[in-house]
Amino acid sequence: MIHICKELKKIINEVEKENQVLSINLIIYEILKMYKEYFGLKKQDIETIYKGNEVDVDAKLYNKHFFSELEENYPSGINSIFDILVNCVSKESDLKYDLLNIGVSYRKIIDIRDQLDEEIRFIEKYTTNISLYGINNDINIVERTKELELLEIFLSMKTKNNVLITGKPGVGKTTLVEAFAQKINKGMVRPKLCGKQILSVDIARLLGNTKYRGEFEEKLTKLLDICVRNEHILFIDEAHIVIGAGASEGGISASNILKPYLLNSKLRFICATTEDECKLIKNDKALNRRFNSINLEEFSKKQMFMVAKKLSEPYEKYHKVIFKTDDMDHIINVLGTEKFSMKTFPDKFIELVDFIGAYYSNFGTIDRIQIEKGLELYENSRILLVR
Template structure:
């Protein structure tokens, strides 16, 4: 700690397109200084450990820049503030030199004829993804502060950070991984003692936010872009329950998301199974298999994956049921839904009742079913994750509440045709995750009550308010929905994937859950339903629209466009468009 007290942290900015070109040239890529040896003193080259492979930055002449450059010493830490209001790199200074010719030969000159001659050479410690909002809160700046140029963090602020985290490296890694609040939790919670601190730390040490960032980088590098929060929400949905629906119009990247997510976490080969659902499927045997008249068991497309998952409990297995509602889901998938409800802990594993019944292993007279022993005793294991993609159009079947109550339904309907894939050099490293990364922690709400009682009471109180609005039309949520929303919210609170700010993170997470667990169940044509939707909008957006107004959906949509401080913006927007559909057709549903 003592040594780091002498260290410093500074930042420099590269927000313009020209500065981003410099980032690409000398930060993301290295420079071979031997190519510029004519401009550099041999003694200086000898100081560098590897002059053929260095990263570097420079500042133009100016009183402030020169003063800050003069302060630089080896090992001083820096953050690079790039585009999209994000800090993208963290590293340390390894050398510095003032060299006009070198700077001009590498970066050229400004329109004023100046060049970035106050050069410092750096080592990149790790890439970062730290928003300006997170940085300002962490350091103690005002929330509207925006970095400009080249500047040091004040000693008084840096001292507080080092005292709290022991070193600058630890502090920035903690901020980057999204767990800076974890230290606050330990300091402020008297129940966190030295005896149980290791257990409390386990969840944070997994670096979930860092892993999600790598998954997003992998998907982006493959040329696919999803709106902010999509990957985080998909992960938390899988973590809550291993059955998720991706619903929307055709061509919005639902199936590709599942494929790329599987690749990114290391579910390749037999750990990923893409199954195209057929319109003529009518019962469980279409997925699991059946016994033919000769007594031979004909395995279905899913049974091999289930068997592998049972045999390898530490590996995650992802199954994508593509166009899941081409056939009636209640016909061919009802047994799976029922078995999911039998989940229970057996020692430290989550198991279900046996999956294959005697009906599937039908034995005719004295004919014994071949290979029966291979598939007997299989269950839906905790490492099997089923994701259904759903197109809601005239060629498909709607879902019953039985299905919707048991899944998180993530909507894919918003299209931005101008969101073109960008060329990038993002790190496309894939993970090789074990099942612990996706495995749920809770099956029953009572399991979470001891450690999360106040949090559960707060969330359940909000759900109770929403239920009061819904119950007049018998649309209110039951215990299963209450429990699963709370599980999602607990994981969201633990990992802070949407924001490091506790309240902001909670609002965003609950917004997803309202839209995914409560709103999909709403449909109808009664006048009472419109009144309910108006009340929901008022609750989500903190407004007071009058029921008497005949055409109010456009006013609602306009209100959302003009206000950025809506508590639950996604849910409010969805309800406004459901009201618009009602005003146009006299009927509305979530699937519009």
């Protein structure tokens, strides 16, 4: 987790929206709401915790000051949240006795913190947190506003809130999900999706070291149960591999394990696969009807002309080269010919710009002659690799 739990920042945002003042009582109240299933608490139990009254002060300024103190005193991860609870039950106060009355004792807090630490390690072993990846990386996605909006709407639905993204290889299916994770990080999504984390599941890793019947099912079920409690969004790339995965030796396939979880409103799925391999999912009608579909079309040459500069900028910066607009248009025209029809836009454009940029690294402005030489090398790259 980054410096301090996202959950606390989410609390800050919610409090400021309502023009309330943040207090330790409110923090405790919100923490217990987040982890009520772990503590075995009911809503009425948590309501007994004093939430604090609005005070006649500048709420925004007060909250900022409170949060800076909180960061200074509790600078890291999930333990930060539970340190707040431990402090509250370790000193004499009305809040301490309110917590003890609903069963939130020192021992209980420590046990649940240890359980969460173990769950975090388990999740990190079998998934990749796309939400964290998006924090330090500028996800370069253009001309997909409609698809991002559809993805957000589908995930916000009460039922059938799972999405299947289809399209040819290289159209940007995974990049779309990474861009959506970035939108969540920036708080630019509907309230129901604020603070959500997108975890990419590694089915191959789950299948590894599963010699005996039931081991794969146990690991996958444990992962899904943890994600239900934490209300994560699970991303499965190359989703067709779940059909039949783990079904050898008479075990239950991953697709059959997933079906009941696809109906759980606390857990959302984003799956991505190519148009051809999508048939495997569509043939399983019970699995297919649990998804809303988004099809990503390949960019046309006209679209590529419009977005070429923006797509090339990260590669120009990385390789310290500059492509002229006319030369980029020339690259698109060449890539649009039958010779390169086996690949798709925008992936083949990005690949070629990266290739030429690497070849002329630190060169500065590249002219048309150098572009042509780079294109020739790119076309013969398989021969060069063999040599």
